Amino acid sequence: MPINFFLPTRILMDDGCVRKHAAVFKELGKKALIVTGKHSAKANGSLQDVADTLTAQGIDYTVFDRVETNPSIANVREGAAFAKEHHVDFVIGIGGGSPMDASKAIALLACQDLADEVLFTGPYTQDILPLLLLPTTAGTGSEVTQYSILTNDRAQSKTSIANPLIFPKIAMIDAKYTPNLPLRTTIHTAIDALSHSIEGSLSKRSNALVDLLAEESIRLIATYFEDLIHDRLDARTRADLIYASMLGGMVIAQTGTTAVHAMGYSLTYFHHIDHGRANGLLLPSFLAFLEKQNPEPVHHIVDIMGLKSTAAFRDVINRLLGEKETITNEEFRKFSGIAIKAKNIPGCLTVPTEEDLYQMYVESFS
Amino acid sequence: MPINFFLPTRILMDDGCVRKHAAVFKELGKKALIVTGKHSAKANGSLQDVADTLTAQGIDYTVFDRVETNPSIANVREGAAFAKEHHVDFVIGIGGGSPMDASKAIALLACQDLADEVLFTGPYTQDILPLLLLPTTAGTGSEVTQYSILTNDRAQSKTSIANPLIFPKIAMIDAKYTPNLPLRTTIHTAIDALSHSIEGSLSKRSNALVDLLAEESIRLIATYFEDLIHDRLDARTRADLIYASMLGGMVIAQTGTTAVHAMGYSLTYFHHIDHGRANGLLLPSFLAFLEKQNPEPVHHIVDIMGLKSTAAFRDVINRLLGEKETITNEEFRKFSGIAIKAKNIPGCLTVPTEEDLYQMYVESFS
Structure with missing residues (x-):
């Protein structure tokens, strides 16, 4: 019965999770980049909850809300440039699979120069911004995986960065952000x-x-x-x-x-x-x-x-x-x-x- | 349904686990301290398997085999002094709960000076030697916990160091070392x-x-x-x-x-x-x-x-x-x-x- 199991992400699931575990954000740094899409994190209240909590904890933040559905390599490169420009300490990804997967690639690309040819294969160094993910759909599971799936035009498909390095440090999970999904x-x-x-x-x-x-x-x-x-x-x-x-x-x-x-x-x-x-x-x-x-x-x-x-x-x-x-x-x-x-x-x-x-x-x- | 879950230890369970996953040891350092008791790790072959594998991987090691049953604070301090004296990079604990728990305390005390008064409470810094644990009994589960239970004469009981810092990096589990247990x-x-x-x-x-x-x-x-x-x-x-x-x-x-x-x-x-x-x-x-x-x-x-x-x-x-x-x-x-x-x-x-x-x-x- 061989078993091979590794899941280093701290899982916090609760009603009112963000506020209940407010202290956790401080463990990650002093300035956050919130990575999300254009609309849903605003509509379901998750972005506001996170922003209020960061403010209450004295943590500075900036928002990159330009993640596309099925994000492209260019899209995450734009996010990584934004992260570098704003000198953030950590990344908070809020949304479905697209923003969460994008936030992983952004956290990685903010610390490592990786050409398209090696983005999905490595080698990578150990440098990455700490990640906290907050899913607002109930499907991808990206909040507890080491995968970032990006649209890869070269392969005419979606391709994954798959490396333990991009496991989120923390997954905050609260079903209260999902009821207004179609x-x-x-x-x-x-x-x-x-x-x-x-x-x-x-x-x-x-x-x-x-x-x-x-x-x-x-x-x-x-x-x-x-x-x-x-x-x-x-x-x-x-x-x-x-x-x-x-x-x-x-x-x-x-x-x-x-x-x-x-x-x-x-x-x-x-x-x-x-x-x-x-x-x-x-x-x-x-x-x-x-x-x-x-x-x-x-x-x-x-x-x-x-x-x-x-x-x-x-x-x-x-x-x-x-x-x-x-x-x-x-x-x-x-x-x-x-x-x-x-x-x-x-x-x-x-x-x-x-x-x-x-x-x-x-x-x-x- | 609140969930709070954290288990950062990489679990590797298999028949012939030590040899199959030989490459893992190299991730932890160049010189190991093997922490174990006097007899069982020798009798059941686990010590030999680990020693042979380390040698094959070009990793130097030294053995501290003086862990007592229900180890005392003095006993783990002796192990920590031994670790410092031999300038080891990481610790391998082999045995039942006593050697595994001792190895956690030794890995901690080799990096931090902690008086008896704060050993069980902290505060701790983040310094610790990486730990790989290999259980040779099927009971304690210590290979995947953040606990080190020591005999505490001051409390006339056993007391735990309980901190995420002492989660092993790796648990190697192989039932083949347990059949000769009484x-x-x-x-x-x-x-x-x-x-x-x-x-x-x-x-x-x-x-x-x-x-x-x-x-x-x-x-x-x-x-x-x-x-x-x-x-x-x-x-x-x-x-x-x-x-x-x-x-x-x-x-x-x-x-x-x-x-x-x-x-x-x-x-x-x-x-x-x-x-x-x-x-x-x-x-x-x-x-x-x-x-x-x-x-x-x-x-x-x-x-x-x-x-x-x-x-x-x-x-x-x-x-x-x-x-x-x-x-x-x-x-x-x-x-x-x-x-x-x-x-x-x-x-x-x-x-x-x-x-x-x-x-x-x-x-x-x-």
Whole structure:
């Protein structure tokens, strides 16, 4: 039973987390850079809570609120230049996966000159600004991972910086910032979290401890499938979903993601399909693919979700996602050619061929 | 659902762990101090494996093998002086709780001058030698905690240094070093791990994530109650027990221990009763005490163990521990007076009075 587990991020989850743990900010420095997107952190009150808390603690701060959805390399370079210009001591990332992943790259690039050629590979030195992340969606789990996923035009896909160096020092998690998310976003992010836990558990790198976390996360999210479909979400649901999302982050911090993410990136890059939705569209076909050679672990996952078969899982996902996008088989050929090169592929329990990926794409949209 | 979770130790568990992860030692420095006891690390092959691996990696080392059972302050000061004298870069602790806890204190005292009065309280600076721990019993969980428990003659008890500073950098865990432990030791250490997970789960500081780990640990250990009683232990059992013990360590790293440990220390200090055995002797009465005001969580724990009641749990523990020691009620009065002052007491779901502690002692030995 080999176990390989590392998660150095301090996790603080609570109702009113930012104010309750106000003292924590002081451990990180005297001047903060808040990294966020244009709107949501303002709308959900998280930016104000953080700003008020920093002021009350006597910590100076400046805001970089120009993070794009699926941030590009140029976007994080702009943020890093901003961080250097303002001589900040630490970085606070607030938002969904895009601002959180951007804040990791910004914290890194503010301390190290890394050309595009080595940004995703290193070598890196140990220099980085300390990071505190505050998720305002329940999906990415980025608050507890060592990944920063950026849009990489060179690869016509999304590529990850994956290094223990970019683990956040602190994750502050409070479901109170998520209720004003649109239902679509709530569904897509919940499926992203589900995909993390399923891909992680069905990865070659999984182990007993990872499975324990993944299964709890999968069980929790599945509990709310019908509530998500029928828009019945209360505070308890929101709290459970952001907890499940954090567990999913803990899982992929150990295992990485696999084929679903590798394939999903093309749907996002070429068709602007939401990241979580892209994963959801592909997940049933991935399970059906794995089931052929690994029936036991796949049936175990289906069972944890309270479902009878991978076909029943496909039905639930179809109800969650609604009408699908139209994409041509020619495009799927191209996407398969891109996905097969992704570093996530070899982690799959059964490693798919390019043809397998193509078949999964086709099946997912038929 | 507040969650507070921090576990910065990198966990590496595997069959042949030391050799498989040989490269890890180099990350810690060029000269190691190996801290261990007189005999067991030699007998079970762990010392040789580590020494051979260090040599193969070109890392110099020296051995301090004078750690006592339940190490005293004087004992760890001797180790720290030895570390300074040999100018080591990092510390490797090999053994059960005594060598591992001693190695934490030695790593700290090698870098900071701390008088007895502030050893357990701080303030500490951030200076410490990096620590790698290798457990050779399946009980303490010390390889993943921020605690160093030392015999404290001033308090006539055992007292802990409890600070994130002393979290090991790396825990290397391999059940192959445990099969030559005497059955008594295997039982006592397994019950120590069980006690960690039960006390942690039934602590005020528990949370959903802690419970997940604690319950898995409790379930695993309980699976082997009958095998432990009848001395039917194979490699799988040993692997599961050291994994469960590690989970118990992850639990108390978040919650601390509570009344069982506080009371058990007197049994060890005054009657030299094994630490795990001391906890086991007291655990059934503690559960019966908590059950009065917290029936639900206690029954949940009993249920996880596959048992019908706290009385059935007492029966199993009695069969595991055999004949009990004779201790007078007068002594129990004294022990209660010592235990009530321990910092572990306020964490209990129902905080016991000194009289409650006395009654638990008496009931445990009747």
